[in-house]
Amino acid sequence: MKIAIVGTGFVADYYMTTLANHPELVLTGVFDRDSARLKQFADHYKVATYQDFEAILADPSVGIVVNLSTPESHYSLSKQALEAGKHVYCEKPLAMRYGEAAELVALAERLNLVLGSAPANALSDAYGLAADSLGGIGKPRLVYAQMEDGPVFRANWQGWRSVSGARWPGLHEFEIGCTLEHAGYALSWLVSLFGPVDSLTAFSALTFPDKGPGTEQIEMASDFSVGCLHFNSGVIARVTCGLAAPRDRSLTILGDSGTLTVVDLWDHRSLIYRETTGEGRTMRTKLADLAEVRLARFLRCKPLPGRKMRYASRAKRIKLPAYPSQIDFAGGIAAQAIAIERGTPMFNSGRVALHITELVLALNRGGSLPQPYRMRSTF
Numbered sequence: 001m002k003i004a005i006v007g008t009g010f011v012a013d014y015y016m017t018t019l020a021n022h023p024e025l026v027l028t029g030v031f032d033r034d035s036a037r038l039k040q041f042a043d044h045y046k047v048a049t050y051q052d053f054e055a056i057l058a059d060p061s062v063g064i065v066v067n068l069s070t071p072e073s074h075y076s077l078s079k080q081a082l083e084a085g086k087h088v089y090c091e092k093p094l095a096m097r098y099g100e101a102a103e104l105v106a107l108a109e110r111l112n113l114v115l116g117s118a119p120a121n122a123l124s125d126a127y128g129l130a131a132d133s134l135g136g137i138g139k140p141r142l143v144y145a146q147m148e149d150g151p152v153f154r155a156n157w158q159g160w161r162s163v164s165g166a167r168w169p170g171l172h173e174f175e176i177g178c179t180l181e182h183a184g185y186a187l188s189w190l191v192s193l194f195g196p197v198d199s200l201t202a203f204s205a206l207t208f209p210d211k212g213p214g215t216e217q218i219e220m221a222s223d224f225s226v227g228c229l230h231f232n233s234g235v236i237a238r239v240t241c242g243l244a245a246p247r248d249r250s251l252t253i254l255g256d257s258g259t260l261t262v263v264d265l266w267d268h269r270s271l272i273y274r275e276t277t278g279e280g281r282t283m284r285t286k287l288a289d290l291a292e293v294r295l296a297r298f299l300r301c302k303p304l305p306g307r308k309m310r311y312a313s314r315a316k317r318i319k320l321p322a323y324p325s326q327i328d329f330a331g332g333i334a335a336q337a338i339a340i341e342r343g344t345p346m347f348n349s350g351r352v353a354l355h356i357t358e359l360v361l362a363l364n365r366g367g368s369l370p371q372p373y374r375m376r377s378t379f
Contacts, residue, residue, distance in 0.1 A: 001025055001337035003089075004056045006077060007068035008032040008041035010169055011091060011329075013162035014321045015068065016045055018330040021318040025334055028062055031055070037166065044164035053077065057084035063340070064089055066333060071176055075100040082107050082115065087340060089116040089333045092184040094357040098376070101357045105350050114340055117353035120332030122188040125311060126270040130251075130262050131193060133274050133309050138256030140194065143237035145186040145265075149178060150247035153211040174211050177221030179204065179241045179364040185265050186239050187356050188348060189251060194235045196355055196378045202227035204366025208244055227363045230372070239363065247324070261304050267326050269315055275306025282307060351379040 001024065005012060008030055019025060029048035032038040042049045050056050056065060057080060065081040067074055067090040075095035078088045082104065094117055095101040108115035121127070134140065153174070160168035173181055191197070204225035211220065223243040230236060251262040258276035275281065281289075288302040320326045332348065339346035348356070355377045362373050 001063045001340065002028050002061045003064045003066055003333060003337075004028050004050065004059065004062045005030040005066045005068055006032070006053055006056060007070070007073075007091075008034075008038055008164075008166070009068065009070075010162045010166045012041065012068050013164050013166065014325060014327070014329040015066065015333075017163070017319055017321050018328045021328055022330050022334040025330065025337060028059060029056070041164050041166070053080070057081060057086065063087055064333060064336060067091060070172065071096055071180060075104065078104055078115070079107065082111060082113055085111070085113070087114045087116075087336065089118070089336050090353075091118045092357075093117075093180055093360050094353055096180075096361075098358050098361055101354050102377070105354045108350065114336055114346055114349050115353065116332060116336040116346055116349040117356070118329070118332055119185050119188055119327065120329055120335070120348075121185055121265055121268075121327045122192045122348065123331045123335055124268045124270075124328065125315070126262060126265075126267060126272065127189060127192065129272055129309055129311055130189075130253075130260060133260055133272065134193070134253070134255075136274055136276050137253065137258030137260050140235050140253050140255045142254045143190065143194075143235060144250075144252040145190060145237060145239045146248040146250050147178070147182040147186050147239070147241040147265075148245040148248040149182060149243050151208075151244050153208065153215075153243060158214070170211075171215065171218055174215060174220050174223070175218055177204075177225075177364055178223055178243045179225040180221075180360055183225070183239060183241050183360045183363050184356055185249070186241075186251065187359050189262075189265060190229070190231075190237055190239070191352065191356060191359075191379075192347065193253075194231045194237070195233050196231065197229045197359060197375050198232050199372040199374050200227045200229045200359065200362060201372045202363050202366045202369070204364060207242075222364060222366065225363050225366055227359075227366075229359070232378075241363070249324075259305060261306065263304070264324075266324050268318075268320055268328055269311060271304075272309040273304040273306040274309055279307070281305065351377060355379055
């Protein structure tokens, strides 16, 4: 499958790093409206460039347009690509408005094209192991999902660069908000495991308006959000996103007969622990609880409950971005290419992608929507 990339910003390096894992994908070229950035990217990776976006659409060899532009451009560029007869893989969110995202999905269906969406972390080995391990904890009842990125605005983010030299778009991320940028990583796992959401109750706020020098004139989006999701399957999940609390990208699933803990949703082969009522608590957990009683104080650093789950096979050697973004970003494009070739559905496309987009947009707007918010999309 031949692909072309539009947008060579910070995230594009993650795709280029992981593209090597999928030799079945052939990159025909890239384009960015910033000519200096485009040259820097192309020189670094030794890849061809397109003169403009229209040149990509006019190239008959391109099967998938990979839309890595800014979120505000996702809708318009994806729509043009679909109308040109191209399949589209789009970074999150599909669009900044639900109506626009729904329009894209309907357009793809009408033209018999596949509209896929990031993130790809639900295609990870960790997701597979977690899904296979769910049976040991009985019926899932309650889920806690964290997407806390830490106080990045207090770090030297102005100096952050990608491997090819792109600046981390901190100002733009503060304008867009952490929920639109990060909630999808948790939601992609949740809807894959538990199905569609019926309703959610959400709250969001701008808690730290001062993000440091150079941000004084920026209209900031919410930097904290929390939502309680009610799934059709009966599962209840709490999802938090933030840019202030200590970094935490864990997932905890509590069932009738046990608990499953995924340490890091951004780790392709994250540590996963399972504790079941039948097996009882591990000795290290018992000792930690006993130490708390003896010391009469809460111990912040304690072993995770349960036994570490083992992956069925040794880790396949693949290239991943440096910590903390250890996700096979190009894996989503590869899954789309396989679905197109075989004529089979791709899970994180179409109506599923729309459902996740609607959830992200609802969480981002928080209390400005009627509560509880009833989902319009399903799959």
